[in-house]
Amino acid sequence: MLYREAGDFKTSYEDDSQTFPIRFDRLAFYAALVVAFGIVPFVINDYWANAVALPFLIYAIAAIGLNILVGFCGQVSLGTGGFMAVGAYATYKLMTAFPEVNIFFHVLIAGGITAFVGVLFGLPSLRIKGFYLAVATLAAQFFLVWLFNRVPWFYNYSASGQISAPERTVVGVPVTGPHTEAWATYLFCLVFLAGSALIARNLTRGATGRKWMAIRDMDIAAEIIGVNPLRAKLSAFAVSSFFIGIAGALFFSVYLGAVEVGEAFGINKSFLVLFMVIIGGLGRIFGSLAGAAFLVLLPVLLKNTLVGTLGWPTDLAAHLEIMIVGALIIVFLVAEPHGLAQLWRLTKEKLRLWPFPH
Amino acid sequence: MSLAEQYVMDTEMDRSEGHITEDGRKIGAVMMEMRNITLKFGGVVAIKDISFDIRQGEIRAIIGPNGAGKSSMLNVISGFYHPQEGEVWYNGSRRAPMRPYQVARQGIARTFQNIALFEGMTVLDNVMTGRLNFMKTNLFQQAFWRGKAEREEVHNREFVEKIIDFLEIQAIRKTPVSRLPYGLKKRVELARALAAEPHLLLLDEPMAGMNVEEKEDMSRFILNANDEFGTTIALIEHDMGVVMDLSDRVVVMDYGKKIGDGTPDEVRNNQAVIDAYLGVAHD
Numbered sequence: 001m002l003y004r005e006a007g008d009f010k011t012s013y014e015d016d017s018q019t020f021p022i023r024f025d026r027l028a029f030y031a032a033l034v035v036a037f038g039i040v041p042f043v044i045n046d047y048w049a050n051a052v053a054l055p056f057l058i059y060a061i062a063a064i065g066l067n068i069l070v071g072f073c074g075q076v077s078l079g080t081g082g083f084m085a086v087g088a089y090a091t092y093k094l095m096t097a098f099p100e101v102n103i104f105f106h107v108l109i110a111g112g113i114t115a116f117v118g119v120l121f122g123l124p125s126l127r128i129k130g131f132y133l134a135v136a137t138l139a140a141q142f143f144l145v146w147l148f149n150r151v152p153w154f155y156n157y158s159a160s161g162q163i164s165a166p167e168r169t170v171v172g173v174p175v176t177g178p179h180t181e182a183w184a185t186y187l188f189c190l191v192f193l194a195g196s197a198l199i200a201r202n203l204t205r206g207a208t209g210r211k212w213m214a215i216r217d218m219d220i221a222a223e224i225i226g227v228n229p230l231r232a233k234l235s236a237f238a239v240s241s242f243f244i245g246i247a248g249a250l251f252f253s254v255y256l257g258a259v260e261v262g263e264a265f266g267i268n269k270s271f272l273v274l275f276m277v278i279i280g281g282l283g284r285i286f287g288s289l290a291g292a293a294f295l296v297l298l299p300v301l302l303k304n305t306l307v308g309t310l311g312w313p314t315d316l317a318a319h320l321e322i323m324i325v326g327a328l329i330i331v332f333l334v335a336e337p338h339g340l341a342q343l344w345r346l347t348k349e350k351l352r353l354w355p356f357p358h
Numbered sequence: 359m360s361l362a363e364q365y366v367m368d369t370e371m372d373r374s375e376g377h378i379t380e381d382g383r384k385i386g387a388v389m390m391e392m393r394n395i396t397l398k399f400g401g402v403v404a405i406k407d408i409s410f411d412i413r414q415g416e417i418r419a420i421i422g423p424n425g426a427g428k429s430s431m432l433n434v435i436s437g438f439y440h441p442q443e444g445e446v447w448y449n450g451s452r453r454a455p456m457r458p459y460q461v462a463r464q465g466i467a468r469t470f471q472n473i474a475l476f477e478g479m480t481v482l483d484n485v486m487t488g489r490l491n492f493m494k495t496n497l498f499q500q501a502f503w504r505g506k507a508e509r510e511e512v513h514n515r516e517f518v519e520k521i522i523d524f525l526e527i528q529a530i531r532k533t534p535v536s537r538l539p540y541g542l543k544k545r546v547e548l549a550r551a552l553a554a555e556p557h558l559l560l561l562d563e564p565m566a567g568m569n570v571e572e573k574e575d576m577s578r579f580i581l582n583a584n585d586e587f588g589t590t591i592a593l594i595e596h597d598m599g600v601v602m603d604l605s606d607r608v609v610v611m612d613y614g615k616k617i618g619d620g621t622p623d624e625v626r627n628n629q630a631v632i633d634a635y636l637g638v639a640h641d
Contacts, residue, residue: 017515202501203501206507207500213478214479214490217475218474218477221470225487226554
């Protein structure tokens, strides 16, 4: 009954183009923000932060980034892992070279560097489309991982070939290194996710987003109304890689702490983020959040049920978990090819009419 | 009189500054001129040495049997094809070969024979894409939205709403295009083209596949657009009734060649045109 748009009249175009046109949605969104920023930091513990919250926040940023490229601009990319590695190694180099600069700016600059690298590897998109482009971005994935493995300058000539994050603080509170607290790392990543989601939403509802979607839906028609395909595609690669770079930076510095590039940023990562985007819903910011939540929470949930409740051996549970997640993805995509975001929208459509659907 | 002579006469005539039609519309000077255009695809000659012009404010039809090269001609104007020979003159200067998006920025908009809308977007967003050339804020301003980007969005939205009003598609503005029936899609495509405030509007078979009522609506919109916005219109159409009623002048093409050019009455009585449409034994 609460969920109504009747009587909620829009009197200006600003009101009409806002993100949550229905009042109840708007309130729910503010409530979610209050909970995320005001309540969760006080109750979160290390287990929840490391098993659920941090991976969700970081993958959500990466998924937003990839969604801009694949979902909004229609350019398939399998280079996400490689671009995350760029973000991670850029932060590492910045952290060690300029220890006095705040980590917050390091992460942003790492995003900027990744954006630049993303544009370079996006250049083939001007000539090739679809699966062929996916193969070209695959080259980025393997080349970048190889590069960070083979050139010792990137890992500061450390004997192990790993990079590990030194302790850095934000307003006196450590967010990287061994002495971090759950709430600090959580808030640090949450700020980035909120910022990314907001920027992505602003870009996709305005002129830039329309250019991207025009290229996605019909590139010939896009060109005839004055979209420069070169600039539109490359800007999508830049913005997308910017977010993915930030995700990579946080993944390394805040979440893992120490990273071996092939293990942390391999091809698996590219597919994982792509699955999140597809399951969540292509071309929806909310879809990226939902997809990340789904693929982060599901394994944790399965593990807790299988090992914790049913008492199965850990290795058996681990294998079954992979199989179940895979099967669920297939079932899910058959049932709702447009992803969780579409499911959510259908639910809301129903809710608008509830309890009098006729 | 050979075609070449006729063309020389035409161009001499064209130096005039225009005239007023019987129904009181002002036809201005020549705005677009195709000079001796030849377009080949490998060994196939799609357009052979065609010259014609389009005057400010007029409705110019291009007709001809299937495969005559009409759509190729529009594609030359809008920059998809680059002719091997000949020149395109626009607003008094020779146009260098350019990409379609550059053509769009010169104020030339078009619709397609098989609808080329953005299926994943709403009607409103589709029409808003027509305003992209008027949106000047950069990526960073748009990322923060508040301020310039939002004002620009609202300002362009106001114009788009005028177009939506004009084409009577208010009720479907938030509907995804993929859900619309064919006739409405055609109308949305016209809306998108008009939103760009074009000087020259190219319509590739705007009435194809429509019933009589839809054709009447579309004709009304075309006439009104010409009248109210002063848009110059070049259209390809197969419905002769529509063509003869709407257009000020007609170019007739057949097998890539121009076989007639003039007012609807002149064209109707042109023996070459009659032959092309009714068929005649070629020696």
